[in-house]
Amino acid sequence: MFDGFEVFDISTSVTTIHGRRGGSGPPVLLLHGIPETHLMWHRVAPRLAERYTVVATDLRGWGDSGKPPSTADHEPYSMRAIARDQVELMRNLGYDRFAVVSHDRGSRCGYRLALDHPDAVTRLAVMDVIPVGEAYRRADRAFSLAYWVWSFLAAVEPVPEQFIGAAPAVLVDYMLGVWPEVKDAFPPEVRAEYVRQFSDPATAHAICEEFRASATLDCRYDEEDRGNNRRIACPVLFLWSERGSVAKLYDDPLAIWREWADDVRGEPVPVGHFIPEEAPDETTSHLLDFLR
């Protein structure tokens, strides 16, 4: 797994970011989603590394990255703050401009990074999400039932933290059991790492704070950008699960992304939510086409 990649823990101005780097060529940053860590890229990263310098990180709060204290307004876990880490990290590694490839929560970081740091991002791939402001603006009963994890993890402290602490594997097993179509996409050692992070109270709290920030600050940042018609400047690739929640809730999810960027391409992939793990060949081939 990640043969030939080096492991790093690099300080940013606020925290430390854990990840791996491998390959050579133009830089590509890989950002993970819930309930995962950078390990979710283990099938895709080595193949991208044949042509690119691949950097896969744990987001602030997640995995083995730092978990700075939060504040009453959750700002340290807003995607604006989380994206800033990633820009600093890439700069520390010597990359002022890079492509971003992202899934789920990582895509929320990815598009925020592209909006806030347009000079840094050359290309942006997002998977199986729409912008959080768009999601909440449309959120009705059907949405909130499908995305119950959002209201649950954003619920008042310490309720979700207590839940996770009492049975960390239950939540991880649910997500890895219900959200994919390819059920055996997660090797035991990778699954164990995901459960390990939910078993750590500091990580669990950071994850909850991230969802609280998502329902407040991230939503507001999106609404502000929408009001100012601030758009993603780089080309965007959007892949989504053909039968997942995004496909069920939105008639034309690609059109939603087209409101946020001029150059958007993409298509549904016939697997579940965990596209890079469930369909690594198809994911890699889409990414190689897009990054070229």
Added chain:
Amino acid sequence: MNLTIPGFDYRRVTVADGVTLTTAVGGSGSPIVLLHGFPQTHLMWRHVAADLAADHTVICPDLRGYGASDKPADTDGTRYSKRTMAADIVALARTLGHERFALAGHDRGALVAIRAGLDHPGAVTHLAALDVLPTPDMWDVMRGTTAAVGFHLYLMAQPPGLPEKMISASSDDFFGHFLDAWIRDRDAIPPEVRAAYLAASRDAVTSIVADYRASAGIDVEHDRADRAAGNRLAMPVTVLAQDWGAALGYDAAGLWRAWAADLEHRTVSCGHFMAEEAPAEVVKALRALLAR
């Protein structure tokens, strides 16, 4: 540990195939049935019931699935519909000799009471609902980021397995959270009563989840069918509500008016547990209702 309402008799009454409710009965005079909410038992009525018993026959059951009443398995998704739970109450009153009775419910109990009023207009003479919206309205008013206040509704609506597992793993924290978060006067639920609620809920996780799951599905269907058919509550109705509308931006009285022609809607200043926090105010409202 077995707390009771002083001066009340306790009876076991079979109301449906194999389902027996435990009910407190006290006083004499025209009958009124009081239905408790979540995460509680009939004990929540201890102050109100003692007062009303001076001139009424007061019947306080534990709902199916709660407290000392039976908790049948939800084999077909209908065993905890409000229709089924309302039929229990009509059967209970009839067995105790009352074809017609006044009915007051709090929280979940109010949802049962509404359904009883719609399904059994000849049995329910007066109806009081404490601190709920009718189910379809409740789902409609929670939109966007406000869903986090109802995170438990989305969690318990999930298919069997996950919510039961998660809540069982930390049941006292879970149920205790609502007792703490929804109250304004903490002294209104003394430690021994709180302990009784937690113990009762701990033993009822599966049936409580089934009750909530019904409200995300079959109860909404039943309510919408009544709305489509133009069915409304025919008896005098009193609603006591916290000031949620202002916080969440909806007109609670307006929503209620669509369900009840003869409506008295009052906003009270205490927390959710109004029968314990402001029993005199609740008694006064119920006596005013019974005089209509």
